[in-house]
Amino acid sequence: MKKISFLLSFVYLCLALTSNGQIIDPKRTAKRKAEQRTNTRIDQGIDRVFDKAEEGVGNMFKKKKKKSENNSDNSQNNNNNNQQSNSNSDNSSQNAGNSSDFQVNTKFDFVSGEKVIAVEDFTQDAIGDFPAKWNTNGTGAVVTLGNSSTRWLKIGAETVLYPEFINNLPENFTFEFDLACNNGFSFYSTWFLANFAATNVKDKTFMNEWRYYGSKQNGVRVGLHPQSAGGQQGRKGIWVYQGGQETVKNEADFQSFHHQRATQVHVAVWRQKTRLRVYVNQEKILDIPKAFEENIKYNRILFTTGGYQGNDSYFVANLRLAVGAPDTRNKLITEGKFTTTGITFDVGSDKIKPDSYGVLREIGLVLQENPNVRVKIIGHTDSDGNAQNNLELSKKRALAVKNALTKQFGIEASRMETDGKGASEPVDSNNTPQGKANNRRVEFVKL
Secondary structure (H helix, E strand, O other): OHHHHHHHHHHHHHHHEOOOOOEOOHHHHHHHHHHHHHHHHHHHHHHHHHHHHHHHHHHHHHHHHHHHHHHHHHHHHHHHHHHHHHHHHHHHHHHHOOHHHOOOOOOOOOOOOOEEEEEEOOOOOOOOOOOOOEEEOOOEEEEEOOOOOOEEEEEOOOOEEEEOOOOOOOOEEEEEEEEEEOOOOOOOOOOEEEEEEEOOOOOOOHHHHOOOOOOOOEEEEEEEEOOOOOOOOEEEEEEEEEOOEEEEEEEEEEOOOEOOOEOEEEEEEEEEOOEEEEEEOOEEEEEEOOOOOOOOOOOEEEEEOOOOOOOOOEEEEEEEEEEOOOOHHHHHHHOOEEEEOOOOEOOOOOOEOHHHHHHHHHHHHHHHHOOOOOEEEEEOOOOOOOHHHHHHHHHHHHHHHHHHHHHHHOOOHHHEEEEEOOOOOOOOOOOOHHHHHHHOOEEEEEO
């Protein structure tokens, strides 16, 4: 029993000693152990709080980042939507402009020719047929796109085609048409090429001269593609050929024609002797002083394609060839009357198309420079439709022109009167498309 007691005392003494041989009071040790356990639990609790706080902050930053990314995505989507909206706005304003809020690019200086000599809307052709007044070495068909009644010529791959009724290109002419492609058009698909050529159609090999990769004789080639290498823009090109030699070549990116933002555009080509200007949706994309040769007789317009990827296609519609540079100032001020077919409207509407801006600007400048001149604006239509409706429409169109001159060029409304004659005073036949186009005109008479 004494041995056991001694042993217990010895063990107790050993436990009471620290590693450095110091003796520790058991009560103090017990108290410190309790404090350590408490502090440990507090530290653990604090750690959990900070862990949760850090997790919360992390989540908060994640949420902010995600929200920021979403906002960025939304912003990008909004930008894309705005671009699409702007593109659609451009396209819809061509198809459904608004006489009350006529807005266009003020740098747009295109002025349509004075007299229309050729028009093509494919209304005489059956859907699915190749147009009767055209020729080709490949394929093409008249189609409609979506719910629109507009008829388009779908151009096949590896194809040259041309309107047979255009066989003379004067020194001064304007050529306009609508161009469309499908959304998602591949970078690897062909360019759309419009060629203004001097060629002999009796030579059966002439179309081979203007094939996509064929040799070219005398002519000017304008190229458009809806996707650049980077994918964010379209592509434009110009090639000039003399005697089968390429004398001018240039390619560059541009914004107006893109397979996602603007798949339908209006193209305007303006030749003034040797000078070539090309516009796409009111953006001047080419201005070449020495594109055409003075001593060469250009007589044909040919459209050319190479190979397509998948279901890609190009479509053309609403072709219009006009000649003569309008002498607005002389005719209005000196002769007292100026008539133009260059102010155009949507079908059956008084909504002015944006491509009319160049003509309106010419008239606006003349009126600005001659502040004492007053004019009467008279609208005219073709004979399609009801006579009374045409009369009312012609009056509305004249009023729309007056409003545009007031809003865009500051011409006082009191200086302008308006009237409409409907189809009662034709200047050309209403039995042909070009005749109807000449009858759809706006007349300015000096008072």
